[in-house]
Amino acid sequence: MNLSRGRIQKTMDLLSLESPAPIVKHGSKWQLIAARLGQGFWERAKRLTALRRAEQQQMQDYVSLESGHMAFLIRALDGEPGLVQAPRLPPLPTTASAGLVREAVAFLRRTSLRFEPRKKWPAGGLPQFLVRGDIDSNRRAQEGRSLCAWGDAGWGDLVRQGKYQDRHFSDDLVTACVGLLQTWHPQPAPAWVTCIPSLRHPDLVPDLARRLAKALGLPFHAVLEKTAERPAQKTMANSAQQALNLDGSLAIRETLPGGPVLLVDDMVDSRWTVTVAAWLLRRHGSGPVWPLALALTGHDE
Numbered sequence: 001m002n003l004s005r006g007r008i009q010k011t012m013d014l015l016s017l018e019s020p021a022p023i024v025k026h027g028s029k030w031q032l033i034a035a036r037l038g039q040g041f042w043e044r045a046k047r048l049t050a051l052r053r054a055e056q057q058q059m060q061d062y063v064s065l066e067s068g069h070m071a072f073l074i075r076a077l078d079g080e081p082g083l084v085q086a087p088r089l090p091p092l093p094t095t096a097s098a099g100l101v102r103e104a105v106a107f108l109r110r111t112s113l114r115f116e117p118r119k120k121w122p123a124g125g126l127p128q129f130l131v132r133g134d135i136d137s138n139r140r141a142q143e144g145r146s147l148c149a150w151g152d153a154g155w156g157d158l159v160r161q162g163k164y165q166d167r168h169f170s171d172d173l174v175t176a177c178v179g180l181l182q183t184w185h186p187q188p189a190p191a192w193v194t195c196i197p198s199l200r201h202p203d204l205v206p207d208l209a210r211r212l213a214k215a216l217g218l219p220f221h222a223v224l225e226k227t228a229e230r231p232a233q234k235t236m237a238n239s240a241q242q243a244l245n246l247d248g249s250l251a252i253r254e255t256l257p258g259g260p261v262l263l264v265d266d267m268v269d270s271r272w273t274v275t276v277a278a279w280l281l282r283r284h285g286s287g288p289v290w291p292l293a294l295a296l297t298g299h300d301e
Contacts, residue, residue: 139279140282142289148295171211252280268293269297
């Protein structure tokens with residue numbers, strides 16, 4: 001099912017609290033039994049949903065306030081705002097100097113994020129690729145790096161703008177990736193560059209990878225091809241669905257150059273894309289595969 005592990009677990013926990021409960025747990029597994037779920041369960045679910053929606057609206061109302069934040073919170077907690085004295089402090093500034101903003105942005109842009117390679121295929125494996133169990137150590141990706149987290153205050157805005165507005169990643173991002181690689185210094189060093197292909201945006205990532213390869217003085221080879229259109233990884237709610245979504249959708253289309261390779265992508269959602277791509281590259285004779293992405297999205301499970 002395309003549901004997150006957390007959502008499934010909450011569902012099971014709620015059902016198990018019913019009396020009589022329609023499910024029972026045996027060891028690590030849940031089993032459906034003959035007891036029917038009463039109408040009261042759905043009525044409570046509706047009340048809880050309405051309550052959560054109301055709380056969400058309260059949060060939105062609070063964020064929209066220009067003043068009176070403490071009074072709002074006191075009223076929300078059934079208190080009397082008139083009994084509380086305002087603090088005798090000057091209000092905090094709402095702006096910062098341009099120099100301070102530049103220093104803050106420069107500090108945020110010095111960071112990079114690591115992501116670990118996957119070491120096992122999902123339960124049941126990938127039927128079209130005929131793999132299951134542990135991923136052989138000589139078929140795994142190396143530890144990867146990401147320039148930023150999706151939407152962060154460093155490079156996040158430029159990544160979002162390039163992907164969804166300009167349909168072209170800026171030269172500043174290429175320069176930042178060069179700087180990241182110089183700090184990272186992966187060994188053995190990449191001898192060539194390739195990228196994750198896409199049928200939705202066929203030129204976006206290849207263009208980035210070509211410019212990065214040129215800046216690094218390395219050859220670029222588009223050796224991977226997308227053989228089937230699949231839903232975006234971010235729409236897959238759990239690891240098994242994310243992996244199966246890629247099963248059979250990537251292939252090698254030409255003979256590979258020798259040596260280690262830098263594998264470029266714009267987003268890392270689940271790590272399954274770079275896992276499958278690295279497995280294919282190593283299987284067809286590449287050296288170590290170093291994944292490099294512009295952003296981590298946080299959809300990994």
